[in-house]
Amino acid sequence: MDFTHRFIPAAASQAGHVLLLLHGTGGDESDLLPLGRELDPDAALLSPRGKVLENGRPRFFRRLAEGVFDEADVVRRANELADFVGTAAARYEFDPRRVTVVGYSNGANIAAAVLLLRAEALTRAILFRAMVPLVPAQPPDLAHARILISSGAHDPIVPVENAERLAATLREAGANVTLRFEAAGHPLAPGDIAAAKGWLHDRGGGSAFAKAPA
Ligand code: MLT
Numbered sequence: 001m002d003f004t005h006r007f008i009p010a011a012a013s014q015a016g017h018v019l020l021l022l023h024g025t026g027g028d029e030s031d032l033l034p035l036g037r038e039l040d041p042d043a044a045l046l047s048p049r050g051k052v053l054e055n056g057r058p059r060f061f062r063r064l065a066e067g068v069f070d071e072a073d074v075v076r077r078a079n080e081l082a083d084f085v086g087t088a089a090a091r092y093e094f095d096p097r098r099v100t101v102v103g104y105s106n107g108a109n110i111a112a113a114v115l116l117l118r119a120e121a122l123t124r125a126i127l128f129r130a131m132v133p134l135v136p137a138q139p140p141d142l143a144h145a146r147i148l149i150s151s152g153a154h155d156p157i158v159p160v161e162n163a164e165r166l167a168a169t170l171r172e173a174g175a176n177v178t179l180r181f182e183a184a185g186h187p188l189a190p191g192d193i194a195a196a197k198g199w200l201h202d203r204g205g206g207s208a209f210a211k212a213p214a
Contacts, residue, residue, distance in 0.1 A: 001084070001087060001088065001091065002080070002084065003048035003049060003051065003080075003081075003084050004029060004048065004049040005029050005046065005047055005048040005049065005084075005088070006029045006030065006033065006045070006046075006047045007044070007045070007046050007047075007088065007092050008033070008044060008045040009044050009092070010042060010043055010044040011042060016044075016094055016095055016098050017040060017042065017043040017044070017098050017100070018043060018044045018045070018046055018094050018098055018099045018100070019036045019039065019040055019043045019044070019045050019046070019099075019100055019101075019102050020046050020047075020048075020085060020099050020100070020101040020102065020111075020122075021033065021035070021036045021045060021046065021047040021102050021103075021107075022047075022048070022050075022060060022081075022101060022102070022103035022104070022106075022107025022108070022110060022111055023047075023049070023050065023058070023104060023106075023107050024104045024105035024106050024107055024129075025054065025057055025058075025059045025105060025106045026057035026058065026059075027050075027058065027104075027107070028049045028058055029047045029048060029049040030047070031047075032047060032102065032104065032107075033045055033047060035102070035104075035188075035193070036102060038193060038197075039102065039126075039193070039196055039197055039200055040100075040200060040201075043100075044092070044094060046085075046088055046092070046099075048081070048084060050106065050107070050110075051077070051080075052073070052077070059106050060077055060081065060106055060107060060109070060110035061073045061074045061076075061077040061078075061106075061109075061110055061113070061133075066157065067131065067157065067158075069109075069133060069134065071134045074110070074113050074133050074134050075113075075117060075134070077110060077113075078110060078113035078114045078116075078117045078118060078133075079117065079118065081110060081114055082114050082117075082118035082121035082122075085099060085121055085122070086121070096121070097123055099122065099123070099124070100123075100124040100125065100126065100200065101114070101122050101124070101125045101126070102125075102126045102128075102196070103125070103126070103127055103128065103130065104128045104129060104188065105128070105129045105130075105157075105186065108127040108128050108129060108130035109130055109131055109133045110133065111125055111127055111130070112125075112127055112130050112131075112132070112133050112166060112170075113133040113134060115140065115142060115145060115147070115170065115175070116133070116134065116136045116140050116169070116170075116173075117134075117136055117140070119140040119141055119142050119144075119145070119173070122145065123144055123145055123146070124145070124146050124147070125145065125146075125147045125148070126147075126148045126150070126196050126199065126200065127147065127148065127149045127150070127166075128150050128188055128192060128196075129150075129151060129152055129155060129157070129158050129186055129188075130149055130151070130158070130163065130166055131157075131158045131162045131163065131166060132162055132165050132166045132169065135169075139172070139173060140173045141173060141174060142170060142173040142174045142175035143173075143174035143175070145170070145173075145174075145175040145176065146175070146176045147170055147175050147176065147177045147178070148177075148178045148180070148195070148196060148199040149163060149166060149167055149170075149177065149178070149179045149180070150180055150182060150192045150195055150196060151163035151179070151180070151181050151182070152181070152182055152184045152185050152186055152187075152189075153181040153182065153183050153184065154183070154184065154185050155184075155185050155186045156185060156186065157186050158186070160181065163179065163181075164179065167179040178199060180195055182195070
């Protein structure tokens with residue numbers, strides 16, 4: 001297992017759902033465990049630490065500046081992460097098709113990259129404050145994928161237009177995408193969590209064509 005990670009098994013009676021938790025820049029494998037528990041008290045939690053260090057702060061891929069990504073590294077790291085999901089599924093005996101990835105910021109961006117580059121690896125995704133990580137050389141087939149993008153209407157790091165472009169790219173690939181905007185900046189707000197819970201448990205979570213609030 002080539003990622004430092006935490007794995008917390010589900011209660012024995014549960015149906016085998018797994019949340020793959022991907023932290024933001026400067027986080028680690030413990031960061032999103034409380035969020036994962038809140039989103040689904042019954043799921044197993046798998047939480048790797050990003051392997052790239054930026055001034056000592058873990059990330060999932062290299063960047064050249066804020067919002068300017070090293071695309072070759074994005075490709076390499078997305079493949080490593082997709083392989084890790086397969087290896088972890090074999091080791092911890094879960095079905096990779098029962099995994100929902102939950103990523104925040106840099107973690108959401110690497111999750112989006114895995115969706116675009118290794119479409120078979122993930123079926124469900126909650127992307128908090130995600131942006132377009134790269135333009136894939138081949139258009140992916142994401143007809144099997146269900147994705148929630150929860151963006152900040154006033155996020156100084158992720159422009160509304162960028163989140164909309166990510167949603168459009170994933171929809172063009174066939175994914176069922178819900179894009180919503182929280183009246184917030186880059187940090188998560190309670191409304192993000194509520195929407196993610198609703199979406200995860202299939203109780204709504206916003207219109208697929210929600211627009212940014214004025
Ligand atoms: C971050 O600070 O992590 C950025 O907003 C997203 C990224 O660099 O991937």
